[in-house]
Structure formats: C-alpha cells, structure tokens
Amino acid sequence: MDFEQIVFEIIVHAGNARSDAFEALASAREGNFNEAYKLIDKVKEELQKAHEIQNNLISLEAEGEHIQPNLLLVHAEDHLMNAILAKDLIIELIHLYEDNQKCMVKK
Numbered sequence: 456m457d458f459e460q461i462v463f464e465i466i467v468h469a470g471n472a473r474s475d476a477f478e479a480l481a482s483a484r485e486g487n488f489n490e491a492y493k494l495i496d497k498v499k500e501e502l503q504k505a506h507e508i509q510n511n512l513i514s515l516e517a518e519g520e521h522i523q524p525n526l527l528l529v530h531a532e533d534h535l536m537n538a539i540l541a542k543d544l545i546i547e548l549i550h551l552y553e554d555n556q557k558c559m560v561k562k
Contacts, residue, residue, distance in 0.1 A: 458522075461512070462531045465505045469534035472501035476541045483549040486556060491549050498542050505535050 456464075479494035509532075516522045 459527060461508060462527050465508050465531040466534050468501045468505035469538040472498045472505070472538040473541050475501065476545045480545045480548055483552040488549065488553055495546060502538060502542065509535065
C-alpha cells in the first residue's frame with residue numbers, strides 16, 4: 456500500500472468514528488442509551504484502527520524512514536483529532552442525557 460492509501464485509511468476510520476459518534480448522540484437524545492453505547496463502542500474500534508495506522512507511521516519515522524509531511528497527512532491528522540474530540544464530548548453529552556432522564560423519572 457502506498458503512502459497516500461495509508462493516509463486515506465486514517466481519514467476513513469476517523470470519518471467513520473465521527474459519524475458513529477454523532478449517531479450515538481442522536482440515539483441518546485431519543486433515550487436509546489443501549490444503542491448509543493453500542494455506537495460508542497464502534498467509535499472506539501474505528502479510532503483504534505486509525506491510531507494503529509498512525510502509530511505505524513510514527514514507528515517508521517522513529518526507525519529512520521523519513522515521512523514527508525504533506526497536506527493530505529495534515530488533513531488526516533485533523534480528521535483524527537476532531538473524531539477524538541467528538542467522541543469525548545459526545546460521551547459526556549450522553550451521560551448528561553442519561554442523568555436528565557433519571558431525574559425526570561424521579562419526579
């Protein structure tokens with residue numbers, strides 16, 4: 456696999472993670488927390504795949520194989536960071552929806 460294909464794999468996995476994260480948020484908004492957490496598990500799997508690719512690139516660089524940064528790599532890293540941030544924030548929002556629902560049931 457050439458460098459561009461490797462970088463696109465990061466973009467694909469990060470994009471899948473971000474999409475699943477927002478789907479999880481929508482499920483939580485509807486009160487379907489089991490589905491929300493299943494989707495969060497998928498998010499974590501996609502991010503793990505992206506991290507593995509990223510770690511392989513870092514390992515190559517550490518072993519002396521220079522990785523020439525380019526706009527595509529920067530774009531991939533941007534996608535990955537945004538997906539991670541989305542996951543973290545959406546997990547917190549899911550917890551808030553869940554807590555809110557528990558409070559409503561107590562009333």
